[in-house]
Amino acid sequence: MPVEKPSLDLLRSITDEHVLRALMEHGRLTRADIAARTGISKPTIYDSVRRLAEAGVLADTGERTTGRGRVGFYYSLAPDTGAALVASISPRGLVAEAVNAFGELVAREETVLGRSASQEEVAQALARAAGTLRAHIPGGLRIAVISAADPVDRGTGRLVQLPDAPFLVGDLHPVAILEPLIAGQVLVDNDVNWAARAERGSGCAVGIDDFVYVHLGEGLGCAVVNDGRVRRGHRGLAGEIAHLHTAGPDGTAMPLTEVFATLGLRRQESTAIDVEALRAVTSGADEAAARTRTILARAVCGVLAAAVALADPQLVVIGGTWGADPAMIETIREQFARSPRHVPIATALVQAPELAGARARAADELRSAIITTARSGHAR
């Protein structure tokens, strides 16, 4: 049965949920405001607020209304409601943030990690950052949302290396690392997936339910958004396109990652793309650069064609250090326009999209956690 059993308890918890959601959306409100906003009667809100305040979930902020009429008491979420940890792990380093239920940045910690940093060092940096943030936040860190620049196993949250694909961060198990520091859930996903969510939330794909986000940077990735959500697949490896067969420089089929190898654009001793080298050979107006751009654009279009056939997106978004380059995007557009089933191509807009996406989700999960706690909390 998908629907809960009818009971007066259920009714009351629905009321409480409405009150909490109203406060999460608007920061501080008087009880009369909440009643007007939710459409629930004043006495009911009055009771609910009293319940939640007694349970310690809400608190009188001490502020009072000014203006005509009787003075109103402002209420808001209790200051010790805690925060969510948001972290992005990439070869550029570790960024850790604490976000509250309003989605506001409460604290931030940055750690630069060399490209040669060991897994051990990355793990320690993450644990240290989480510990530092936790100490700063009244209610502690209740949940965590992690973005990693590598494929993430959906079941375990562990970073996984796929054969021959770029592996930028290395073997890491954020769930295990954070387990002693975070009371609740630890959510891990690929940076490209977070970026896609960010573009859908406040970038170039707002309100678009079906699109594909292609990340072309040091790594190669793709997020498939279908019916408004990123679809991760069974193991969480949906969109790992490095091995997808596409058109190579001479027109024969080869895996996408091999195209870069053939062109000598992969970093030494690694399967990561050498972005500086790539930029060097593709920028400029000379014919050689244009030819290289075309070769790369054709390879990318092979991926786009497959994505269109299998996912039928309304839009293709391209991001990443070299993918979002105007000349590159333009070449991809030209090539893609020749495909019998092409769709518009947009450039990713959001700054630090992997963090933006993870932040939004963190606030969301934190809100759910607060509501769940409130529900079970005053059941006693």
Next chain:
Amino acid sequence: MPVEKPSLDLLRSITDEHVLRALMEHGRLTRADIAARTGISKPTIYDSVRRLAEAGVLADTGERTTGRGRVGFYYSLAPDTGAALVASISPRGLVAEAVNAFGELVAREETVLGRSASQEEVAQALARAAGTLRAHIPGGLRIAVISAADPVDRGTGRLVQLPDAPFLVGDLHPVAILEPLIAGQVLVDNDVNWAARAERGSGCAVGIDDFVYVHLGEGLGCAVVNDGRVRRGHRGLAGEIAHLHTAGPDGTAMPLTEVFATLGLRRQESTAIDVEALRAVTSGADEAAARTRTILARAVCGVLAAAVALADPQLVVIGGTWGADPAMIETIREQFARSPRHVPIATALVQAPELAGARARAADELRSAIITTARSGHAR
């Protein structure tokens, strides 16, 4: 706000929903049974059943319990609750069925249509079948679920022809045709999508949330199931793989449908595959047949590799007149095993899967319709 406003009405409608769901699942039950099954108290169920019976949604079946104890009254959905139309439209003809809220087949109508049948004839056959079934069903046809052997536009429900892809049924707009005959929703989807849902419901993919169903018959299609649901994409054209680039007979890349053209396996004056010819050249133990099987299997594997990269399925299901052939499946398995990211391949199990899938959905939608009506019905 996703959650409904708290009110005593809401509570009551939840109770009614529980009662209805229990009866939909079990056909006939006494009020005491319903109470035990739902966990709701006897007096509450007693009230709810009275309400729903007065509204005409439920009825005393006239049957009584036998055995120890006081005689119980069996209740069930009212006999005039109506049915759902389920129809499958393919070059083989039209099958129309009426299904009740228990998922039982109530009536069936078959119309053979020649391959050369005009759209006009198909449309008339559909309207006639719907009319005939409607006259037989006490409560009429409340909703319709249609399976079509062509791509379906998700927004309009209209069949669409993609350039160069097989177009088996032809331009048809089932929603418009059925509009005067069906009070409620008319749901149209591709036969491959329905088949995938059927395999997930009661076939080889039970309980599997992420898989890909590849249909290899006269047409070429693919359904992508992600997080437990078929993902149709923006226009409903997700999985239209005829134009996906894959390996051709000589190893160069070409669209999947071209592979068949190259091998002379497409029907005259059409882009549909000539299944008889295909079977003729691929069956048998001789080396030529084995070679052709291998060529086709490689082409299919190109599609599978793309699907794995983009959708990360747990399983690949292969169905269709020639795809599900044991020798063919075996060859595909062998070829696919060479891919660095292969997944298990299963053979489709369900008979007439497009109908089975549509039937299940029809029963589901009919149930929802009944619950919605009951909710708004006695609000008066």
Next chain:
DNA sequence: CAGTTTAGTCAGGAGTCTTGCCTAAAGACT
């Protein structure tokens, strides 16, 4: 034929939401 079992039914009570009204207190108006 008394005892057991079971569905149906009733009464009372607890809890939730709503309407309507009153009160308090601040600003606006005369």
Next chain:
DNA sequence: AGTCTTTAGGCAAGACTCCTGACTAAACTG
């Protein structure tokens, strides 16, 4: 300065829903 208006807070009564617990009716059991 005094009265009016506006607005949040607070209270009482009433309608309604669900539940517990007990009772009744009617069948089978031994």
